[in-house]
Amino acid sequence: MKFSGWPDPGELVVGRIDEIEDFGVFVDLLEYEDKRGLCHISEVASGWIKNVRDHVNVDQRVVAKVLDVDESSQQIDLSLKDVNDHQRKEKIQEWKNEQKADKWMAIAFSEDMDDEQYAAIANELLANFGSMYDGFEQAAIHGTEALEETDLSEEEVEAIVQTARENVSVPYVNVTGYVDLECPTGEGVDVIREALQAAEGNGEVPEEIQLEVTYVGSPEYRIEVQAPDYKTAEAHLEESAERARSVVEQHGGTGLYHRERNEDDE
Template sequence: MKYSGWPEPGELAVGRVDEIEDFGVFVDLLEYEDKRGLTHISEVASGWIKNVRDHVNEGQTVVVKVLEVDEDAQQINLSIKDVNDHQRKEKIQEWKNEQKADNWMELAFGEDLPGEQYAAIANELLAEFGSMYDGFEQAAIHGHEALEETDLDDDEVDQIVETARENVSVPYVTVSGYVDLTCPEGDGVEVIKEALQAAEGNGEVPEEVQLEVTYVGSPEYRIRVQAPDYKRAESELEDSAERARTVVAEHGGSGDFHRERQQDEE
């Protein structure tokens, strides 16, 4: 998506070197419709510059900092030297992500989506998530729930969630822990089975979380959790172990949760 307005001073933008002159470089701003700026030779690189072409090439993609914007004169002054390596990499990745999101919009709503409807959907995602990419990513992780606070209609939400689930690679993290379960009662085996079902969530684990419990060796069981971030994964892991411990405790048993697997004593 290209913005129809003007960039703001201090903003970082992605551009393509369109024309090189002795006094500076003209840059087409790729995120804005029909916007072109000038990077004066003094803003191309630090130090004395003998030849601008020693620092940039025509057609090169660059990240620039917007210095001044004069809408009346239709002029935008830019700087290349004021962008450090970290900012450059981060901005380029952000730009690539938005290109992906632009493609997902086309997959979700088709190439013939009217410009006004595209803008309305995009603006809803931008307002709620800060970027279209983050909107699709959250839809992939949390489904319809992620879009509840937007003004998108049901069909639009369905299309976004379906497309996100099929195309977005979600950055899941995995954590593991172990729980030792014992129950001295005569029906202890059934109690342990009930505890393991509780640990697995009794079918009520959120759809963005993957949780499995496997047998290691009596009395130890391994709990493995995949979730969108470490905080959520750790919380789900601890909740799983606590559910199992609660069940065995109700039947006079005990449960011990630990992160590292217990080693057999020699």
């Protein structure tokens, strides 16, 4: 996807060195339709520059900072030296992600989709998620629920979710905690079994969450959670322990949640 408008001053853009002159370099902006910027020799690199060609090459991909935009004169002033290594890597990755999302759009809606439909769907994803890539990623993780707040049709939502789940590699994190469960009553074994079933969610854990409870050594049980992000993983970890604790305490037992394994069980 290429934007039809103009970049904003201060924005980082991905470009390709198109032409090198003694006074600077011309850069084709790869994210914008028919847009070209100029990076003056003083903005190519820090310090005194004897020869611009010692610093850049034709066809080189670069990340530049937009210094100024003059639409009336069709001029975009750029800086290469104002972009640090971290910003450069982050921007290139963002650009690559949007290229992936562009391909996923073609898979979801065919390469023959018209520009108007593409723009409408892309703008919905941009407005709700900040980027098309993030929209597809959230669809892969949360399914149709992720797109409930958009104005996309049911058919468009289903197409995005199906394509996302077949093509998006979702990042996951793992967290681990422990819960001590004790129930000294005559039904203690059954109560513990019920508590463990509750800890595992009784089949009601969201499909994007993987949760497993395993025995460590009496009275300790390990809870492992895999989720798309740490905040979600931690929340499900604590909820799992709380469900188990609630069951045993209802039957006169005790439950204690902790993050570190007891040394006595080593």
